[in-house]
Amino acid sequence: MIDTHTHLQFKAFEGQVDEVIRSANDAGVEKIIVVGTNLETSKRAVELAEKYDGIFASVGIHPHHVFSCHAELVSASSKSNEQPQSWQILKQVQQDDISKLKALISHPKVIAVGETGLDRHVYKNTKYRNYQITKEFIELQKLFFKAQIQLAIKYQKSLIIHNREAITELLEILEDNWDPFLEGRSVFHCCEPDHRLLEFASAHNVFIGIDGDITYDKEKQEFMKQIPLKLLVLETDSPFFTPESLRSAGVVLNEPRNLVTTTAFISDLLNLDKHRLYQITLDNSVRLFNLKTRQLS
Numbered sequence: 001m002i003d004t005h006t007h008l009q010f011k012a013f014e015g016q017v018d019e020v021i022r023s024a025n026d027a028g029v030e031k032i033i034v035v036g037t038n039l040e041t042s043k044r045a046v047e048l049a050e051k052y053d054g055i056f057a058s059v060g061i062h063p064h065h066v067f068s069c070h071a072e073l074v075s076a077s078s079k080s081n082e083q084p085q086s087w088q089i090l091k092q093v094q095q096d097d098i099s100k101l102k103a104l105i106s107h108p109k110v111i112a113v114g115e116t117g118l119d120r121h122v123y124k125n126t127k128y129r130n131y132q133i134t135k136e137f138i139e140l141q142k143l144f145f146k147a148q149i150q151l152a153i154k155y156q157k158s159l160i161i162h163n164r165e166a167i168t169e170l171l172e173i174l175e176d177n178w179d180p181f182l183e184g185r186s187v188f189h190c191c192e193p194d195h196r197l198l199e200f201a202s203a204h205n206v207f208i209g210i211d212g213d214i215t216y217d218k219e220k221q222e223f224m225k226q227i228p229l230k231l232l233v234l235e236t237d238s239p240f241f242t243p244e245s246l247r248s249a250g251v252v253l254n255e256p257r258n259l260v261t262t263t264a265f266i267s268d269l270l271n272l273d274k275h276r277l278y279q280i281t282l283d284n285s286v287r288l289f290n291l292k293t294r295q296l297s
Contacts, residue, residue: 001028001263002033002285006035006235007034008034008055009041009045012253021052023257029260032256033112033235035057035060036058046104049107057110058114061116062115062117063141064119066140067131069144101148106155112159113152115161117162117163149182158289159187161187167192183206184207190211211236211240212258213241232280232281238253243262
């Protein structure tokens with residue numbers, strides 16, 4: 001099995017990574033993709049990939065963390081009343097961050113760009129002061145998203161797409177920036193249960209990532225039944241989305257080994273043999289990240 005989306009580099013796993021990987025392997029999860037959300041976590045993802053066999057990295061800047069760049073713009077704007085100058089500062093900061101991301105992409109165990117996308121959700125728990133969704137912030141998210149799409153195309157890496165409450169704008173950007181290379185090499189991470197995403201995925205051969213929230217989200221359970229198996233990949237998004245049976249037992253921290261629990265739930269939901277589901281999602285994950293032509297260890 002391959003856990004196609006984790007954040008083992010997050011502080012939640014500090015001091016536990018060795019054991020978490022070992023227990024995942026013991027459970028049958030042989031490969032794990034560690035996904036970056038900003039420059040710092042992308043660097044740490046690469047470091048983990050260097051250290052451990054069976055670990056691969058994705059590097060990217062999550063739309064939520066674009067706010068750090070936005071804060072720099074606000075600070076600069078407060079010193080100048082000239083909006084054009086502020087926009088120039090915005091673009092320069094964006095270009096600097098993307099340049100730093102480029103420096104990580106050539107690593108042989110970096111197999112994807114992301115997670116990147118759009119996010120209109122107002123987070124209550126965030127490290128950013130005065131976090132709010134403004135037109136300027138969304139425009140900056142779009143700049144970062146477009147730049148990372150182009151990085152994936154230029155450097156022939158897979159693309160991990162994040163979306164939260166911004167489907168219309170997200171699909172517009174994908175349509176305008178789509179490239180044949182991205183067909184079969186992209187995934188809607190933790191895909192929202194919306195027919196528009198499913199239609200785009202079916203038309204452009206985009207994989208759909210399903211997480212542990214399938215075990216308690218009724219809307220996602222109905223959505224799951226509509227997903228073509230050829231587009232299905234499984235992910236934990238560790239440390240988030242602990243499956244319901246484990247949550248009920250008091251488990252807070254989700255781990256890659258829990259992919260087995262989610263897979264068993266989906267198998268029952270679809271009335272599909274568990275081992276067949278294992279093989280289908282394994283094959284899909286290999287195609288998504290082009291692992292057939294890579295050293296898998």
